[in-house]
Amino acid sequence: xxxxxxxxxxxxxxxxxxLKPGSMGQVRxxxxxxxxxxxxxxxxxxxxxxxxxxxxxxAELLGKYRSLKVYMDACVHCGxxxxxxxxxxxxxxxxxMPVARQDLxxxxxxxxxxxxxxYFPWLVGARDLTRDVLDEWYTYFNQCSxxxxxxVFCPYGxxxxxxxxxxxxxLDSVGYGQKYTNEIIGKVHSIGNNLxxxxxxxxxxxxxxxxxxxxxxxxxxxxxxxxxxAEVLLITPSADFFAEPHIDSLIGYAKVFHAAGxxxxxxxxxxxxxxxxxxxxxxxxxxxxxxxxxxxxxxLGVKRIVVGxxxxxxxxxxxxxxxxxxIGNGADDPFALQLQRQLDQRYRQPTHICELTWDLIERxxxxxxxxxxxxxxVTFHDSCNxxxxxRMGDFAGGQxxxxxxxxxxxxxxxxxxxxxxxxxxxFCCGGGGGLLTDDLIDLRVKGALxxxxxxxxxxxxxxxxxxxxxxxxxxxxxxxxxxxxxxDRRLVGGVHQLVSNAIILGETH
Amino acid sequence: MTTAGVVFALLFYxxxxxxxxxxxxxxxxYARTPVPLKIPTTPAPTTxxxxxxxxxxxxxxxxxxxxxxxxxxxxxxxFHFGLVLVIVRHLRYFTDPVWFWVAAAQPFGIYGGMAMxxxxxxxxxxxxxxxRIRYISTPSDHxxxxxxxxxxxxxxxxxxxxxPDVIAVKRFFLGWLRFSLQPMPESALLYxxxxxxxxxxxxxxxxxxxxxxxxxxxxxxxxxxxPREKRHLSSWAAVMDTERPHG
Ligand code: HEM
Ligand code: HEM
Ligand code: SF4
Ligand code: SF4
Numbered sequence: 001x002x003x004x005x006x007x008x009x010x011x012x013x014x015x016x017x018x019l020k021p022g023s024m025g026q027v028r029x030x031x032x033x034x035x036x037x038x039x040x041x042x043x044x045x046x047x048x049x050x051x052x053x054x055x056x057x058x059a060e061l062l063g064k065y066r067s068l069k070v071y072m073d074a075c076v077h078c079g080x081x082x083x084x085x086x087x088x089x090x091x092x093x094x095x096x097m098p099v100a101r102q103d104l105x106x107x108x109x110x111x112x113x114x115x116x117x118x119y120f121p122w123l124v125g126a127r128d129l130t131r132d133v134l135d136e137w138y139t140y141f142n143q144c145s146x147x148x149x150x151x152v153f154c155p156y157g158x159x160x161x162x163x164x165x166x167x168x169x170x171l172d173s174v175g176y177g178q179k180y181t182n183e184i185i186g187k188v189h190s191i192g193n194n195l196x197x198x199x200x201x202x203x204x205x206x207x208x209x210x211x212x213x214x215x216x217x218x219x220x221x222x223x224x225x226x227x228x229x230a231e232v233l234l235i236t237p238s239a240d241f242f243a244e245p246h247i248d249s250l251i252g253y254a255k256v257f258h259a260a261g262x263x264x265x266x267x268x269x270x271x272x273x274x275x276x277x278x279x280x281x282x283x284x285x286x287x288x289x290x291x292x293x294x295x296x297x298x299x300l301g302v303k304r305i306v307v308g309x310x311x312x313x314x315x316x317x318x319x320x321x322x323x324x325x326x327i328g329n330g331a332d333d334p335f336a337l338q339l340q341r342q343l344d345q346r347y348r349q350p351t352h353i354c355e356l357t358w359d360l361i362e363r364x365x366x367x368x369x370x371x372x373x374x375x376x377x378v379t380f381h382d383s384c385n386x387x388x389x390x391r392m393g394d395f396a397g398g399q400x401x402x403x404x405x406x407x408x409x410x411x412x413x414x415x416x417x418x419x420x421x422x423x424x425x426x427f428c429c430g431g432g433g434g435l436l437t438d439d440l441i442d443l444r445v446k447g448a449l450x451x452x453x454x455x456x457x458x459x460x461x462x463x464x465x466x467x468x469x470x471x472x473x474x475x476x477x478x479x480x481x482x483x484x485x486x487x488d489r490r491l492v493g494g495v496h497q498l499v500s501n502a503i504i505l506g507e508t509h
Numbered sequence: 510m511t512t513a514g515v516v517f518a519l520l521f522y523x524x525x526x527x528x529x530x531x532x533x534x535x536x537x538x539y540a541r542t543p544v545p546l547k548i549p550t551t552p553a554p555t556t557x558x559x560x561x562x563x564x565x566x567x568x569x570x571x572x573x574x575x576x577x578x579x580x581x582x583x584x585x586x587x588f589h590f591g592l593v594l595v596i597v598r599h600l601r602y603f604t605d606p607v608w609f610w611v612a613a614a615q616p617f618g619i620y621g622g623m624a625m626x627x628x629x630x631x632x633x634x635x636x637x638x639x640x641r642i643r644y645i646s647t648p649s650d651h652x653x654x655x656x657x658x659x660x661x662x663x664x665x666x667x668x669x670x671x672x673p674d675v676i677a678v679k680r681f682f683l684g685w686l687r688f689s690l691q692p693m694p695e696s697a698l699l700y701x702x703x704x705x706x707x708x709x710x711x712x713x714x715x716x717x718x719x720x721x722x723x724x725x726x727x728x729x730x731x732x733x734x735x736p737r738e739k740r741h742l743s744s745w746a747a748v749m750d751t752e753r754p755h756g
Pocket of ligand 2: 592595598599602618621622623625657660661662663664665666668669672673675678699702703706
C-alpha cells in the first residue's frame with residue numbers, strides 16, 4: 001500500500017481545490033478486533049441492535065455535552081470552515097470539509113431528534129441511520145485529526161473535533177472501534193505506556209542514555225525513575241524514550257533539570273503523557289488514563305508535575321487534568337485537595353517543559369552556546385492541540401511565544417513560516433487525533449500538504465533545515481511523510497533538541 | 510372588523526407563542542446541558558471580562574468569520590446589520606409614543622432594508638455559484654434565504670411602491686398588543702409581508718436560526734481559559750470523584 005502513495009502536487013496558487021467526491025471513500029482505518037474492543041469494555045464487533053444502540057448513545061451524549069447539542073443546532077451552512085481543513089485541501093474529498101463531516105452526524109441528528117427532520121427530512125438534509133451511514137461515519141470520522149482548525153474560523157466556534165469525538169464514542173459503543181487507537185489505550189492500561197514498553201526495558205533505556213550523554217558531554221546527567229521525594233515528576237510521551245528524533249528532546253529535558261539543579265523523576269507506573277482517551281471522546285478512558293498520573297504523583301510525593309513535548313497530551317494536561325484528577329490549583333473539594341495540598345502551589349500545575357525552561361532562561365539560570373545550533377536555520381511548527389487547545393505562561397498566546405522565545409535563546413537563525421499556517425491558524429501535521437497509523441498513510445501524506453507547502457517556501461527562501469516542534473505525533477508523522485515531499489526525514493526535531501545542543505552544563509571539562 | 514384583521518391577529522398570536530415558547534424551551538435545554546470539560550478555542554481570554562469582549566466581537570463584528578472569508582463576512586454583515594436597522598425602524602408600529610431612539614433611527618433605517626436585501630442576495634449567489642457551498646446546501650438553506658428575501662422585497666415594494674395605510678397598520682398592532690382586534694388595511698403586499706414574517710417566527714425555534722441563541726452557548730467561545738487556576742467540574746463528572754478513584 002505504502003508504495004503506491006504519492007504526495008499531491010503543491011498548489012501553484014494556494015487556491016481552494018476543486019471537489020473530488022468520494023476520492024477518500026475507500027481509505028478506511030483498520031477496525032479493532034474483538035480482543036482490543038473487549039479490553040476497553042466495548043462490544044467486540046458490531047452488535048445486532050446497533051441502530052437502537054447508536055441512537056441511544058447519541059441521545060445520551062446530546063444530554064451530557066452542551067458543545068455537541070449546540071453545535072448540532074447552530075450551523076448555518078455558511079461554509080466559512082469549508083476550505084480550512086488540511087485533509088480537505090490535500091484530498092479534495094468534499095466529505096473532508098469540516099461542515100460536511102459534521103453533517104454526516106447532523107443529518108442523523110436532524111432525522112431523529114428534530115421536528116423538521118422527523119416530518120420533512122428531504123427539506124433539511126436529514127437521513128435515516130442505515131448501515132451505509134454507519135460505515136461512512138467510520139470512514140470519515142477516522143479522517144479527522146481533531147485539530148480544531150475549523151473551529152477558529154467558524155462564527156459560532158463549532159468545533160468539528162467535538163463532533164468527531166462524539167461519533168467515535170458512538171461507534172465504539174456499538175462495537176465499531178478503530179484498531180490503532182483502541183489497541184494503544186489497551187497498552188496504557190496493561191503496561192503503562194502507549195508503546196507497550198515494560199518497566200525493565202525502560203530502566204535499561206534510561207541507563208543507556210546516561211552512558212551516552214556521559215560519553216557525549218563528560219557530564220553525569222541523570223535520568224531518574226521512581227525516585228520517591230523528587231521535586232518534579234516528568235510525564236512525557238513514551239516515544240521520547242526511544243523514537244527518533246524524540247529522544248534528543250528527552251536528553252534536552254534531562255540537561256535542563258541537571259543544569260538548574262532540580263531533582264526530578266520519571267514513573268514506571270505512569271510512563272506516558274499521551275492520552276488517546278481524548279481521541280475516542282470517551283470520558284471514562286480519558287479519566288482512567290489521567291488517573292494513573294495522579295496516583296504516581298501521590299505515590300512519589302512530588303511537588304511539581306511537568307509535561308514533556310507532546311501536543312494532545314498537553315491539551316489534556318493543561319485543560320483537563322484539573323477537572324479529571326485534581327492535578328492543578330483552585331479546588332475546594334476533598335478529592336482534588338488531597339493532591340493539591342501536596343503540590344507546590346507557587347508553580348503552575350501542571351507545567352509544560354517549555355514553561356519551565358523559559359522561566360529558567362528568564363531568571364538567567366541557564367547558559368547557552370548558541371553557536372552550537374549555527375548549522376541550523378530553524379522554523380517552528382505550532383502543534384494544533386497546543387496552539388488551539390491549551391496555553392502556556394500567564395497570557396493568552398503564551399503557547400506561541402514561549403517555544404519561540406526558547407528557540408531564539410538557543411539558536412541564532414530563526415524564521416517563521418507563512419502567517420496563515422502558524423499560531424492559531426497552524427495546519428495539522430496530518431497524523432494527529434489517532435490517525436498516526438500505517439493503514440492511513442495515504443491520508444497522512446495528503447493531509448500534510450498545506451504544511452509542506454509552507455515549509456517548502458521557507459526552505460527555498462531562507463534555507464530552513466530544521467523544523468522544530470513540541471509534539472511527539474508531529475515528530476513521528478513528519479519523519480514519515482517528509483520523504484514523500486522530497487525532504488530529509490531528519491528535518492524535524494524537538495525544541496529541547498535545540499536546547500540540548502546549546503546548553504552549557506556546569507562542570508564540563 | 511375585517512376578516513383579514515381576525516386572521517392576522519390569530520396568526521400572529523400563534524406565531525408569537527411558538528416563537529417565544531420554542532425559543533425559551535431551546536435556551537433552557539442549552540443552559541441545562543452540562544459542559545464537562547474546558548474547551549475554549551485558544552488563545553482565549555483568561556478572565557470573564559475578556560470573554561464578554563470576545564463574545565461581543567463575535568456577535569457584533571463576526572470576528573471569526575472575518576478571519577475565514579471576506580466575502581461571506583461582508584454579505585453577512587450587510588444582511589444582519591440591515592436586519593437590525595429594519596427591526597429598530599419597525600418598532601414604530603409597536604410603540605406609542607414612538608421611543609426617542611427609534612424615531613432617531615428612522616432616516617438610517619431606510620438603508621437597512623436595502624442592505625439586508627443586498628446581503629441576502631450576495632449570500633444566495635455564493636450558495637449557488639461556489640461549488641463547495643453548493644455542495645453543503647440543503648433545500649432549507651435556499652428556502653430560508655428566499656423567505657427573508659421575500660420579506661425584504663415585499664417591504665421595499667411597499668416603501669417605494671404601494672404604501673399601505675401605515676397608520677392603520679400601527680393601530681392594528683397596538684391593538685393586537687392589548688388583545689383588542691382592529692381592522693387590517695387592505696394590501697396584497699402587506700399580507701404577503703406579514704404572512705412570511707409569521708412563517709419566519711414559527712420556524713425560528715426549529716431551524717438553523719438557532720445560531721442566534723446558540724452562539725452565546727458555544728463553549729469554545731464563551732469559556733474562560735483558566736483550567737489550571739480553577740477546577741472546572743460539571744454535575745455528572747463531579748459524581749465520579751466520590752466513587753473510589755481507582756482506575
Ligand atoms: C445574535 C444574533 C445573530 C448573530 C451573531 C448572527 C450571526 C450570523 C453569522 C456570523 C452568519 C454566517 C454568515 C452569513 O451567512 O451571514 C449568519 C448566517 C445567517 N443568519 Fe444570523 N446571526 C444572528 C441573528 C440572526 C437572526 C435573528 C436571523 C433571522 C431572522 C438570522 C438569519 C441568518 C441566516 C438566514 C443566515 C444564513 C445565511 C446564508 O444562507 O448564508 N441571523 N448569522
Ligand atoms: C409584524 C411585524 C411587521 C410589520 C407590521 C411590518 C410592516 C411593514 C410595513 C407596513 C412596511 C412598509 C413601510 C412603508 O411603506 O413605509 C414594511 C417595510 C419593510 N419591512 Fe416590515 N413589517 C414587519 C416585520 C418585518 C420583519 C421581521 C422584517 C425583516 C425580517 C421586515 C422587513 C421589512 C423591510 C426590509 C421593509 C422595507 C424597508 C423599511 O421600510 O424599513 N419587516 N414593513
Ligand atoms: S478538526 Fe481539523 S481535521 Fe477535523 S475537520 Fe476540523 S480542520 Fe479537519
Ligand atoms: S463555519 Fe460553522 S456555521 Fe459555517 S458551515 Fe462551518 S460549522 Fe457551519
